[in-house]
Amino acid sequence: MRQNYTQTLFPTFVVGSLPRPQWVRDVIDERKHGRLSHREADRLLDPAIAFAVRLQERTGLDFVSDGEWRRESYVKVFTEAVDGFKIDAAPRPGRPSPPNPAVVSRLNQLRSIALDAAAALHSYTNRKSIVALPSPYIMGVRMWRADLSSKAYPEREDFMAACAPLIREEIGRLFAAGIDHVQIDDPELAMLVDSQNLAARGVKDAGREMALAVRMINSALEGHEGRPVSLHVCHAHFARSRASAGGYGPVMEAIGQVKVQRVAMEFAAPESQGLESLRLFPKEKILGLGVIDHCDRKVETPDQVAARAEAAMKFIEPERITLNPDCGFSPGMQNPMDLDEAYLKLSAMCRGAELLRTRHT
Ligand SMILES: [Zn+2]
Numbered sequence: 001m002r003q004n005y006t007q008t009l010f011p012t013f014v015v016g017s018l019p020r021p022q023w024v025r026d027v028i029d030e031r032k033h034g035r036l037s038h039r040e041a042d043r044l045l046d047p048a049i050a051f052a053v054r055l056q057e058r059t060g061l062d063f064v065s066d067g068e069w070r071r072e073s074y075v076k077v078f079t080e081a082v083d084g085f086k087i088d089a090a091p092r093p094g095r096p097s098p099p100n101p102a103v104v105s106r107l108n109q110l111r112s113i114a115l116d117a118a119a120a121l122h123s124y125t126n127r128k129s130i131v132a133l134p135s136p137y138i139m140g141v142r143m144w145r146a147d148l149s150s151k152a153y154p155e156r157e158d159f160m161a162a163c164a165p166l167i168r169e170e171i172g173r174l175f176a177a178g179i180d181h182v183q184i185d186d187p188e189l190a191m192l193v194d195s196q197n198l199a200a201r202g203v204k205d206a207g208r209e210m211a212l213a214v215r216m217i218n219s220a221l222e223g224h225e226g227r228p229v230s231l232h233v234c235h236a237h238f239a240r241s242r243a244s245a246g247g248y249g250p251v252m253e254a255i256g257q258v259k260v261q262r263v264a265m266e267f268a269a270p271e272s273q274g275l276e277s278l279r280l281f282p283k284e285k286i287l288g289l290g291v292i293d294h295c296d297r298k299v300e301t302p303d304q305v306a307a308r309a310e311a312a313m314k315f316i317e318p319e320r321i322t323l324n325p326d327c328g329f330s331p332g333m334q335n336p337m338d339l340d341e342a343y344l345k346l347s348a349m350c351r352g353a354e355l356l357r358t359r360h361t
Contacts, residue, residue: 005181005228005262005286006128009318009361010309010353011062013288014346015232015264016074016132016183017328018055018067019337024048028072028333032080032087038111045070046120053124055343060350063130063181066121073332074185075134075142076101082166083108084152090145094200097238098334102148107162113170118179128180132232132328133170135186136163136220137213141201142188157212164219171224183230183264184220185331189213189254190233190265193246210254217258225259230288234266234327238335240295247273249280256282264288266326268308269295278315287316290326291352292345294337299344305352306359318360323353 005011020028024045031041052067071077079085085101092099118131140160144153153159171182191197192206192213203209221229233255236243248255248265255263263282266272267290281287291308292300309321329335329342 005322006062008357009321010356011322012060012350012353013063013130013181013264013322013324014056014061014065015324015326015328016065016068016130016185017330018052018069018342019330019335019339020067020069020333021048021339024069025333028070032072042070042116049117049120050124053121056346057125057127059343059346060354061127061346063128064121064125065130065132066117068132068328068331070117071333074132074328075138076332078113078134078139078163078166079143081109081111081113083110085143086148089148090143095238095243096241097243097332100142102145103143103152103159104148105152107166109166112173113166115170115173115177118174118177122178130181130183131174131179132183132185133167135184135189135213136160136167136216138186138188139163140216160212160216161219164216167220168222168224171220171229175224175227181228181230183232184217184260185232186213186217187232187234187236190248190251191236191244193248193250194235194244197244206250210251214254214257221259228262229260230262230264231255231258231260232264232288232327234290235269235271237295237327238332240297240337242269242271242295245271245273248277252277252280252282256285260285262286262288262322264290264324266290267312268293268300268326275312275315278312281316286320286322287312288322288324291323292325292349294325294327294329294342294345297341299341300348300352302348302351302355305349306355309352309356318356323349325349
């Protein structure tokens with residue numbers, strides 16, 4: 001089976017975000033605090049997105065994003081389009097990353113979540129395009145707080161269930177606009193392998209949580225089964241430090257139940273504890289193999305990238321392997337990462353893919 005995303009083996013994807021220049025972060029921050037309208041911010045950010053797209057094209061990537069340069073973060077993009085949240089009201093205990101918004105009233109969608117940014121991306125490139133949306137499960141984990149949210153949504157699950165149709169409709173809008181690939185982001189699903197994370201969240205039954213995550217993600221995917229959709233899972237990161245650790249074994253069955261074609265996973269990270277969990281990787285899905293450790297300042301060589309993919313070929317046939325970095329380089333704009341480093345790492349990944357194609361085609 002030759003997978004159908006490109007004509008070549010080992011197609012290369014981003015996971016989504018690139019580190020944002022300071023002025024881009026300032027524009028997003030001014031928009032967040034109401035000092036800039038969405039329309040004016042879009043006008044300012046459009047040239048920045050053209051730059052982010054060109055940077056990705058120059059690395060040789062097959063699938064490019066808008067760098068997520070219109071979003072404060074991969075999850076907050078939802079709250080930038082949907083009313084019902086109090087900004088920065090859900091701190092993340094024990095973690096250095098900035099607080100999330102908390103849901104405080106019934107959701108009221110004001111604008112499309114990612115369509116405008118996707119349209120800009122589409123207009124700037126002839127490459128294949130990928131746009132990410134947060135999963136309803138991670139929205140519920142990160143943005144529902146009993147003290148602030150229960151009047152609007154009595155239980156966390158009620159809020160997740162309210163997010164799902166909005167995400168489902170946005171997926172439809174993205175495909176209708178010609179976007180080639182949609183990705184659902186849910187690091188919280190993979191973070192269920194980490195007992196410390198479970199304890200910090202007060203999760204007593206990891207199996208029940210996995211089933212909830214699968215049910216909510218699949219609810220958002222209703223009607224889109226069979227379309228080119230990925231799930232991205234990882235250990236989450238901030239300031240070059242990952243928020244959890246553990247091999248994917250305990251969540252692989254749940255991942256197999258999510259109705260996506262492709263799963264982009266973190267494997268260059270030591271926290272993933274090697275490739276053994278790929279023995280359990282679902283047989284009918286395409287693997288997005290993380291071959292770049294974005295937390296490590298050292299830029300990988302193309303040979304290292306190729307070697308990582310060849311190690312995975314012990315478990316997965318080459319026709320089911322696509323390449324990506326372990327995660328977005330800056331899933332949130334406050335994440336202090338280096339844009340030139342991201343460029344060099346993506347370039348090394350694409351050179352590694354070329355090496356692999358000469359060896360294995
Ligand atoms: Zn990630």
